[in-house]
Amino acid sequence: MAATVRGVSSRGSWLTVALLTPTTVWFLVMLVMPLIVVVIFSFGERSPLGGYGGGFTFEQYANLPSRFTAFKNTMTYAPLGTIVCLLIAYPLAYYLAVKVDPRWKLLLLVLVIVPFWTSLLIRTYAWIFILGGRGIPALLEFIGIEGVRLINTPGAVVVGIIYGYLPLMVFPIFVSLEKLDKQFLEASNDLGSTPFRTFLQVTLPLSMPGVATGCMLVFILLMGEFLIPAFLGGGKVFFIGNALVDLFLQSRNWPFGSAVAVTLVVIMLVTVSLYMRFTMGGKTGRDVSIM
């Protein structure tokens, strides 16, 4: 008996090791090691011709205030983009998951996915023409509204963000609403709740895991965004992602770029862990009480 148990457990642990090895190796080689390199670079100096020149200095971190605007823009537009995406995505996901005729559900879902079949780069480029002088402003001029400027404004960047990130918000919310047990809604109704109250007290809390996942996905990706501000902001609405591209691909100041990257990672870790404490933590408690 004891021998059997030991046999099972040793086979089990061997299997665990075998199954986890690829992930661990990948994680170490592709994430941990590069991150260590970035941290080391961030304390170095730029070599005369560009790149990493060795040394040990805090100069790069001292220079961070010169990128204040970029940090400020990222920290403004990432939460703003996330919230606007959420406000648009929730009703859409609700409609898709709860209201729509099942016959159309698949088709409508596919329509949400279809944009992913084309590269974000190309789709964002298309927006340059839609928002440019011969696009929507020309239409507006036709109906008498003149001098509207859309492209290369903060508004254009927000439009680009919503367009690019909306599906990432829709799907997690859709999934959590989809698996919502309809009996809860009936129970709420039987107990005399108004539909609005049912939504607030049953549907919304039960869909929180989806909302939290969607927000996290969108927010984290937005923190590193550089394509949309470069294309639709005309290089004038500058995110920290753009500063990084610049430092590595133009001015070739790897140490300062690394310092900016490390700072961004730290900001992200702090923000995301605070966010998880407030959303995920609360949600788990409620989930348990409902079950």
Added chain:
Amino acid sequence: MTRKHYDNAPISAEKFMNELWRYKRGSVSRRHFLGVTGLGTAMAVMAAAVPGLAPRKAHAYGEVGDKLIFSTWPNYHNPVNIEEFTANTGVNVQINAFGSNEEMLAKLQAGATGWDVFVPTNYTITNYVALDLIQELDLTRLPNHDPSAQNPLFADPATVNGKVYAVLKNWGTTGFIVNTTNIKSGPKSWKDFFEVTMGEGSGHTIVHDYQLTTIGAALLALGYSFNSIDAGELAAAEKLLIESKPHLFAITSDYQPGMRSGDAWMSICWNGDALQLNTDFPEMEYVIGTDGGEIWSDFYCITKDAPHLEAAYAFVNFMLDPYIQVREFASHGYATGDSRVEAMLPADTANNPILFPAAELMSGLEFGAAQTLTDPIRAEVLARFKSA
């Protein structure tokens, strides 16, 4: 722009360019284009006299592989030529377009680009040699290259320490383009450029995402050298740029879409792009600053570790064929500095003020200096300007 001096020419510059665009768009056949512009006759005469000028047959290239990775600038090649190269050799050309020499250098410095051929500008070549990123060219493998036909003013940067690392592609100037429908004050200098940016043209000006030209323009406007690396002068240039930033339409080296859509009224501009814009929109005029500007030449270089070396030589050689160069010119409008090619262009091309500026403007132009490419202050000034 006055064009009186064209009136007696066999074909006016305007008409030539119109025909050229019609041909480029595919509205007319090559035969029509060559006939109406006189290029066909020139070509036939030249080809008869110099058999080497006839387009190469496929077999001339032999087996050179099936792939080539080529990094260059936007709007800088005739797609017909690239297709013909592929048809002749079976080599598929993958093209990457860049916005600045610094971006190219950054990619090459990071390593493992897989590039075979790329198009750097005069002031970068000594740096590439110092960093061991490009290889010395074996000119015997480039029979279409004729050193005696090259204008030394433009071709000289190709030779470093007595070794040839590059062959001349095109040369040109950096000035600015103005849409005269929207901007009436007729800016003539870089000083005017920044005044108009912050005044009449507020919200409608583009500057390049490129340290050399954008910082250079600000330096010229302040009366300094285009190539200055003096910390005080650069600080003044940074101040001017940051001051003008709220008035800019965009910071991008891909300025044609903005100009064409009518959103932008003025942009720092390379003269071939100016010719392209001026041909389609005659109200767009090219200005070389009375306070200076850049004169430059671009080259074909082969990277040190080019994975498709055979194809690289075949491609560069193909592109140096004078006939192919004429077709390149037809597409991008940049002068070649190759006397064989210039002889094949209509006589009045030499009088085109966008291509060949007046002597007094020309004398104020500066070649980019090697130290601007690697100067850390210039790099940081541009980065700070963009992130401001």
